[in-house]
Amino acid sequence: QSALTQPASVSGSPGQSITISCTGTSSDVGGYNYVSWYQQHPGKAPKLMIYEVSNRPSGVPDRFSGSKSGNTASLTISGLQAEDEADYYCSSYTSSSTPLYVFGTGTKVTVL
C-alpha cells in the first residue's frame, strides 16, 4: 500500500488561508473517518492537529480545520501565522493489517 499523496510544498503570506490535500484510496482515506493530521517542526516529534477528519484536540487553534470528500482529505489553515511554518502529514487507518496506518508524503508549509 503506497503513501498518501500530498503536495510537496504550500506557501502563503501571514493572514492568508492555505489548504493541503491528502489523496488516498477507498481502502484508507475514502473508507474510514479515521484521518488525522500532524504538524512537525524541525527536529521535533509530530503533533496531532486534527483527528477523525475534522476534530481538533484541546489546545489546537481553531484556525486549523479538516474535511474529507471521497478519497481526498484536506487541512486548511486560516489566518496563517509564522509559527505555522512546519511540515504537515496526513494519516489514515487502513483496511489492511499491513500497513495498519498509512501516512502522507508530507507538505512543507512556508509562511512568506
Add this chain to the structure above:
Amino acid sequence: EVQLVESGGGLVKPGGSLRLSCAASGFTFSSYSMNWVRQAPGKGLEWVSSISSSSSYIYYADSVKGRFTISRDNAKNSLYLQMNSLRAEDTAVYYCAREVRTMIVDWGQGTLVTVSS
C-alpha cells in the same frame, strides 16, 4: 500529562541487532494499543508496528516483518522493539506512539538508529 520516552538507539553495523524501549507515564498504559513509527533522515513518517493493550494483536509493516519484534510489559509501563538483521534502510528516528480509537495521538521525542559499517 502523557509522557513517552524512548531509549536504546545508537550506531549498529548491518546485520546487527538493537532493542528499543519506551517508558510510558501519565496514562493507564495497559488500556491502550501502542505503536512504533519511524522517520528516515529528511524523509516522511512510516508506520512500523502495533501491539494491542493485552498483546493479543500484533501487526508489522512488510518492510520489517520477520526481523522486528514488538512487545510490551504492562507491569513496567514499557514498550519494546527488538530489531534484528538491521539494514542501512532501517536508519531512522524511531518514535513510540500511543493509539486512541484507531488514531495515533501521542508521540515520544524519538530515538535515532543508525545502521552503518
